[in-house]
Amino acid sequence: MSAAPMTLDRFRELAAAYGAKLERWPESERASASRLLESSAAALSILRDEQALDEELGLAEPAALSPAFERKLAEIPVRHPQRALSPFKRWLWAPLLGWSVAAALGLVLGAGFADTNDVPTAAATAELSADEAIDALALGDITDWEEASE
Amino acid sequence: MPTPELSNLDEATLLTSVAEGNVAAYRELIRRHASRLLRLTARVLRDSSEAEDVTQETFLRVWQRASDYSPDGSAVGWLYRIAHNLSLDRLRRRGKLESFEEEASDAAPPSALLHQMQRKTALEHAIETLPERQAAAITLVHLDELSGQEAAQVLGVSVEALESLLSRARRNLRARLAQTLGSSAGEDSP
Numbered sequence: 001m002s003a004a005p006m007t008l009d010r011f012r013e014l015a016a017a018y019g020a021k022l023e024r025w026p027e028s029e030r031a032s033a034s035r036l037l038e039s040s041a042a043a044l045s046i047l048r049d050e051q052a053l054d055e056e057l058g059l060a061e062p063a064a065l066s067p068a069f070e071r072k073l074a075e076i077p078v079r080h081p082q083r084a085l086s087p088f089k090r091w092l093w094a095p096l097l098g099w100s101v102a103a104a105l106g107l108v109l110g111a112g113f114a115d116t117n118d119v120p121t122a123a124a125t126a127e128l129s130a131d132e133a134i135d136a137l138a139l140g141d142i143t144d145w146e147e148a149s150e
Numbered sequence: 151m152p153t154p155e156l157s158n159l160d161e162a163t164l165l166t167s168v169a170e171g172n173v174a175a176y177r178e179l180i181r182r183h184a185s186r187l188l189r190l191t192a193r194v195l196r197d198s199s200e201a202e203d204v205t206q207e208t209f210l211r212v213w214q215r216a217s218d219y220s221p222d223g224s225a226v227g228w229l230y231r232i233a234h235n236l237s238l239d240r241l242r243r244r245g246k247l248e249s250f251e252e253e254a255s256d257a258a259p260p261s262a263l264l265h266q267m268q269r270k271t272a273l274e275h276a277i278e279t280l281p282e283r284q285a286a287a288i289t290l291v292h293l294d295e296l297s298g299q300e301a302a303q304v305l306g307v308s309v310e311a312l313e314s315l316l317s318r319a320r321r322n323l324r325a326r327l328a329q330t331l332g333s334s335a336g337e338d339s340p
Binding site for chain 2: 013014016017018019024025026027050053054056057059060061062063064065069070072073074076077080082
């Protein structure tokens with residue numbers, strides 16, 4: 001689907017701002033500007049009016065860097081260590097790191113226990129029975145125990 | 151000389167490497183942008199010594215805070231915005247921000263000097279006498295070749311406001327160049 005046709009007024013606004021080089025215009029408007037340019041002598045004339053100033057602007061050169069200044073910039077990493085994580089990031093990362101370690105530890109220990117429980121031994125079964133008795137006592141209705149002890 | 155690997159990387163990737171402590175990536179950013187950032191800060195501050203200070207501070211921030219850059223935005227815009235904001239801070243400290251924002255400089259070179267000026271010098275002077283925001287807009291888009299969106303991000307304005315700044319800047323430049331060179335400079339070529 002092609003974009004809506006560009007009006008001559010919009011073309012004039014863009015040329016006044018960005019000059020005659022369409023590659024400098026907003027990407028979303030270049031195609032419709034090109035189409036207008038193909039069919040409008042007025043649009044072509046607007047671009048020609050801007051070309052002379054573009055040529056003048058093309059003469060500008062970046063600022064010259066003195067060797068001493070270049071050296072100062074290059075030495076920044078030597079003279080200034082990179083900062084540590086910001087307090088916010090530290091606050092964010094510390095719990096995440098803690099959770100990750102806990103999860104990893106849980107997996108390792110869990111795997112170890114799973115192995116030992118694959119084939120229960122007689123002693124373990126006996127222990128389990130004792131544990132079950134304690135659980136029943138602990139989880140039972142406390143009124144039963146109170147009544148029994150009176 | 152930059153290593154071929156580094157010269158192929160875009161600014162966002164370089165910033166990510168700088169955040170990991172890569173000094174070579176940091177130096178590549180200096181190679182690409184130091185002289186342009188110096189030009190921008192000089193345009194805003196109109197003082198070459200202060201411009202060097204601000205450019206140095208900009209690269210210090212790049213080195214120490216590259217991890218603050220979010221890949222959602224333009225890396226070039228992020229870089230130039232630091233330099234522009236630091237320049238504005240300097241102007242505020244000087245108490246001159248208001249006058250630089252909307253008023254053009256009254257400074258004019260002596261008339262004898264005008265006749266000796268080459269077109270390049272005339273252009274430099276014409277840009278220097280623009281209001282600060284217009285000078286910054288024209289430098290970012292027409293000299294440093296940032297996109298309109300990136301330049302708007304640097305200046306903290308909408309794209310529409312940037313276009314308005316650029317139009318006024320170009321109109322003023324054309325008038326100043328015509329006045330300085332006394333001919334059709336900056337106007338329609340025959």
